[in-house]
Amino acid sequence: MKRLLNTLYVTGTNRYLSLDGENVVVLEEGREIGRVPLHNLQSIVTFGYTGASPALMGACAQKNIDLTFMSGHGRFLARVTGEVKGNVTLRKQQYHVSEDKEKSICIARNFIFGKVYNARWILERAARDYPLRIDAEKLKEKSGFLYNSLQEIRICQDASKLLGLEGEAASVYFSVFDQLILQQKEEFCFRKRNKRPPLDNVNALLSFAYSLLAGMCGAALEAVGLDPYVGFYHTDRPGRISLALDIMEELRGVMADRFVLTLINKRIIKPGDFIQKENGAVILDDDGRRTFLSAWQGRKQEVIKHPFLNEKIEWGMVPHVQAMLLARYLRGDLDEYPPFLWK
Secondary structure, eight states: OOOOOEEEEEOOTTEEEEEETTEEEEEETTEEEEEEEGGGEEEEEEESSSOBOHHHHHHHHHTTOEEEEEOTTSOEEEEEOOSOOSOHHHHHHHHHHHTOHHHHHHHHHHHHHHHHHHHHHHHHHHHHHOTTTTTHHHHHHHHHHHHHHHHHHHHOOOHHHHHHHHHHHHHHHHHTGGGGOOSSTTTSOOOSOOOSSOOSHHHHHHHHHHHHHHHHHHHHHHHTTOOTTOOSSSOOOTTOOHHHHHHHHTTIIIIIIHHHHHHHHTTSSOGGGEEEOTTSOEEEOHHHHHHHHHHHHHHHTOEEEOTTTOOEEEGGGHHHHHHHHHHHHHHTSSSSOOOOOOO
16 A cells, blocks of 8 residues: 655645656746655645646656646646556456446445445534534434435435435435534534535535545545546546545545534634635635645544554545455455445
8 A cells, every 4th residue: 555645735826836857846926936856745736727837747647646736716627647557457347337237336325325324423423522512312313314314225226216315315414514513603604515616614615625535536546547437326427537426425524524624613714714706606715725725634644443444544545445445346356345434
């Protein structure tokens, strides 16, 4: 398993990336404001539209350093990668399974089982840890609904029904998400999930976290030799990393939602870190984005015990482990794909 290396986040929207020897150089209006050796990096994520030099893109591709371009709002635009990794046999098997509805649903329901299972335990933990600050009975009620959903998901054989079960469970989970916000309640009030664009502070944080997590999942799948664009739950669509979104489902709650709640409840992110655009979209400003990314990088390096491997790994390695387990299942080394089940 590869070592978890650093991600370089370039947050200024007017910064250009170039190559100088074995270093990535960050330029602002032609002036160098920073440089980092490439051998220290696993990936580079840059926000804005200024871009990067062809020489740097070529060096990143050669050294298998993912170079991801995001809009200033945090929306994924493109990713530069090197040679296709893995072997043709694994990808052919992936494509074969994706065309088989029965085999696809077996994998898809495990993704969604993991998502709902983790959502339930987020509610259970909150009810246990803060019984005097939240409506614990209401959270228990919603947790019970998610428990019953898990029983239906486990035996579901129809893709459209699975989609309905997942949507219903997500609606129930988000119906009490506001109760999990314990600090800064006036400025961080969650009414419902909205996106494209996010219309409030909480949704802005969730959308940003989901974008970063999707990029991590896509890179992890490519690293083990799978095609991130061919999924088993999300349908194929030009430009959509469907398999990355599949794996991301089980990780949304534990890696993104809980992280956002930590930012709010520990007052790491404050109301002044946001700006509202003319179309009503709410996004982080430059300082807020830097604060978010610094905390995100720190969270990736925290150590947990993986529930299936029973080994200690960093949070940032979880997408890589799940991608590896999916590849092992497709090769026939595992009887079933084991979702990440947090508790």
